[in-house]
Amino acid sequence: xxxxxxxxxxxxxxxxxxxxxxxxxxxxxxxxxxxxxxxxxxxxxxxxxxxxxxxxxxxxxxxxxxxxxxxxxxxxxxxxxxxxxxxxxxxxxxxxxxxxxxxxxxxxxxxxxxxxxxxxxxxxxxxxxxxxxxxxxxxxxxxxxxxxxxxxxxxxxxxxxxxxxxxxxxxxxxxxxxxxxxxxxxxxxxxxxxxxxxxxxxxxxxxxxxxxxxxxxxxxxxxxxxxxxx
Amino acid sequence: xxxxxxxxxxxxxxxxxxxxxxxxxxxxxxxxxxxxxxxxxxxxxxxxxxxxxxxxxxxxxxxxxxxxxxxxxxxxxxxxxxxxxxxxxxxxxxxxxxxxxxxxxxxxxxxxxxxxxxxxxxxxxxxxxxxxxxxxxxxxxxxxxxxxxxxxxxxxxxxxxxxxxxxxxxxxxxxxxxxxxxxxxxxxxxxxxxxxxxxxxxxxxxxxxxxxxxxxxxxxxxxxxxxxxxx
Numbered sequence: 001x002x003x004x005x006x007x008x009x010x011x012x013x014x015x016x017x018x019x020x021x022x023x024x025x026x027x028x029x030x031x032x033x034x035x036x037x038x039x040x041x042x043x044x045x046x047x048x049x050x051x052x053x054x055x056x057x058x059x060x061x062x063x064x065x066x067x068x069x070x071x072x073x074x075x076x077x078x079x080x081x082x083x084x085x086x087x088x089x090x091x092x093x094x095x096x097x098x099x100x101x102x103x104x105x106x107x108x109x110x111x112x113x114x115x116x117x118x119x120x121x122x123x124x125x126x127x128x129x130x131x132x133x134x135x136x137x138x139x140x141x142x143x144x145x146x147x148x149x150x151x152x153x154x155x156x157x158x159x160x161x162x163x164x165x166x167x168x169x170x171x172x173x174x175x176x177x178x179x180x181x182x183x184x185x186x187x188x189x190x191x192x193x194x195x196x197x198x199x200x201x202x203x204x205x206x207x208x209x210x211x212x213x214x215x216x217x218x219x220x221x222x223x224x225x226x227x228x229x230x
Numbered sequence: 231x232x233x234x235x236x237x238x239x240x241x242x243x244x245x246x247x248x249x250x251x252x253x254x255x256x257x258x259x260x261x262x263x264x265x266x267x268x269x270x271x272x273x274x275x276x277x278x279x280x281x282x283x284x285x286x287x288x289x290x291x292x293x294x295x296x297x298x299x300x301x302x303x304x305x306x307x308x309x310x311x312x313x314x315x316x317x318x319x320x321x322x323x324x325x326x327x328x329x330x331x332x333x334x335x336x337x338x339x340x341x342x343x344x345x346x347x348x349x350x351x352x353x354x355x356x357x358x359x360x361x362x363x364x365x366x367x368x369x370x371x372x373x374x375x376x377x378x379x380x381x382x383x384x385x386x387x388x389x390x391x392x393x394x395x396x397x398x399x400x401x402x403x404x405x406x407x408x409x410x411x412x413x414x415x416x417x418x419x420x421x422x423x424x425x426x427x428x429x430x431x432x433x434x435x436x437x438x439x440x441x442x443x444x445x446x447x448x449x450x451x452x453x454x455x456x457x458x459x460x461x
Contacts, residue, residue, distance in 0.1 A: 046355045072358040073366075085356040089374045098370075099360035148360050 002026075002152065002184060006042050006052035006062075015039065015208035025178050025185040027195040029219065030205035036188045039205075040156045043186065044079050045072030056152065073102070078145030078183075082157040084137040086129035092140050093125040099148025112147065118180065119143045119173055135166040139173060146177070152184040153177075159194060167194070174198055192219040232431050240407055241415035242435060248323055248411055249391035252331035253384050256338055260387070261380060264342035265372070286336040290396025297329055297401045325402035326409045330391035338387035341451075345379020346372060382450035389443030393436065412436050 002021040009015075015035040019026075028036045041047035043054055045061065053063040056077075061070045078099075086095050096116075100107070116122050119139040129137060138158055145153060155174070159167045171194065178185060178198060187198045195202060196216055204212040204221075212218050234242075266272070267279060285293050301308040301319045311317040319325035349372060357367045373380075395413035402409040404418060416432045419425035 044355075044359050046359070071363070072355070073361050073363045075359070076361070077359065079356065079359040081352065081356065083352070085350075085352050087353060087357070087371060098357070098362075102357070102361035102366055102370075144360065 003055040006049040019203045023184045025199040026201045027199035028188045034205040035208040078150030084141040156188045245411040251327040252391045253388045256331040260338040268346040294397035294400025329397040330394040334387035334390035338383040341383030345376045378450045378453040382447045385447040
């Protein structure tokens with residue numbers, strides 16, 4: 001269970017968002033500029049909220065009243081970003097191993113084999129990220145996040161940089177992940193079709209605010225009049 | 231081809247030693263300062279920046295004179311180091327290395343800073359979400375990605391140190407075998423009637439060494455570009 005209640009002013013945009021995620025997959029859905037990425041960065045610990053609290057399974061990750069701000073490296077929240085962000089100087093294998101190594105975890109051959117198998121990246125091991133296609137890169141990024149043994153996953157527009165064919169190729173991996181890894185997931189997207197396939201629960205964001213929380217019915221509603229006017 | 235006298239060789243070997251030692255000692259603080267300037271905002275940043283780049287714009291004689299004031303036998307730092315650790319800079323080759331290190335420091339910091347600024351900070355963010363604290367992010371992401379730039383900066387500083395003249399001769403004078411580097415030896419030869427023919431040999435050596443260093447530096451710079459944009 002993830003509880004987010006944060007406020008943050010970033011230049012012109014003001015974000016004031018409150019929502020809960022009950023485990024399983026929750027989508028943060030909204031047009032670009034709605035503040036989705038900023039909220040994800042606050043959960044990951046990469047951006048510090050001005051006010052509010054972020055609580056995961058009873059443990060506060062951030063709480064300004066208590067002056068608490070757990071650094072990103074201790075939050076154990078796996079992230080997959082739009083651009084992959086694989087380390088260009090490391091092979092795929094060492095990218096995958098990075099989180100385990102940094103967290104000082106013992107080698108877990110079973111999980112490694114399972115993740116590599118699930119994502120079909122076994123043949124890419126010795127390659128550098130520069131030599132991967134966009135879809136391969138995102139699969140490796142997903143594997144890297146899983147292999148650090150996170151307690152939750154943040155997926156920030158993981159398919160947005162891919163063309164339609166690549167998206168169709170990768171979406172099944174995310175579905176398998178949701179069904180097999182049994183990790184709480186926050187899936188950020190502006191694409192209703194993607195969200196429909198991945199998440200049951202939808203948090204709809206507009207202009208830095210949560211305008212509705214619910215199920216797939218929120219995906220069909222047009223953007224609010226205020227936003228449409230922009 | 232080149233007819234180098236034993237004195238020429240002494241000057242060349244001394245120059246190489248001085249430049250190597252200067253570069254080696256300047257490198258760790260150079261990386262640290264470049265990282266601070268590239269990545270951190272703090273009070274007094276523009277002052278630090280100014281002090282580091284000062285030797286680039288000050289007349290080298292002035293830098294040498296200031297070094298003499300601070301690190302000379304009676305200078306506050308020089309006296310302290312001599313008493314406590316037995317390290318003496320005045321009129322020693324170590325002093326020449328110090329002068330060269332100070333003079334080439336801005337070039338080194340500039341090159342390294344550029345290479346650190348070119349690194350996508352989002353990669354460092356990704357590393358921290360994977361459990362790497364600040365030190366590990368630096369060691370496993372920032373440093374390896376900046377490495378070609380760091381080497382380029384070091385080679386550039388080495389080349390600058392090889393050619394240092396003004397600050398060195400002001401600080402530690404021009405003593406054959408101790409502080410007489412290639413530049414100082416050339417200067418000395420040109421002051422003697424008929425010495426300019428002999429000086430030409432050293433001039434050729436200086437040109438070749440500097441050119442080689444520049445080519446190496448440029449090669450690493452291009453690699454730095456290829457590496458950080460590889461993803």
